[in-house]
Amino acid sequence: MKKSFAGLFVAGALLAMMATGCASKPSAAELKQLEDLKAEVSSLQREIAAKESEKAALMQAIADKAAQLAQCEKEKALVQERLKGM
Numbered sequence: 176m177k178k179s180f181a182g183l184f185v186a187g188a189l190l191a192m193m194a195t196g197c198a199s200k201p202s203a204a205e206l207k208q209l210e211d212l213k214a215e216v217s218s219l220q221r222e223i224a225a226k227e228s229e230k231a232a233l234m235q236a237i238a239d240k241a242a243q244l245a246q247c248e249k250e251k252a253l254v255q256e257r258l259k260g261m
Contacts, residue, residue: 201209
């Protein structure tokens with residue numbers, strides 16, 4: 176009798192858990208939290224895109240400065256060669 180009662184009790188508990196687990200819906204607070212998280216993700220993605228754009232602009236500026244430096248080095252070497260020839 177105890178085995179059948181324990182088995183019935185466990186089966187009833189499992190059935191109750193399954194019934195409540197399948198029927199539960201997100202609460203208004205949970206939906207609000209989800210929307211807030213979605214908005215935060217969207218905001219962070221926009222911020223990442225802006226930072227990547229800024230990074231690309233800075234990398235281009237570095238490349239331009241490096242090209243200017245290389246040109247100055249060439250001109251400096253040319254001037255030094257001309258000075259040695261005098």
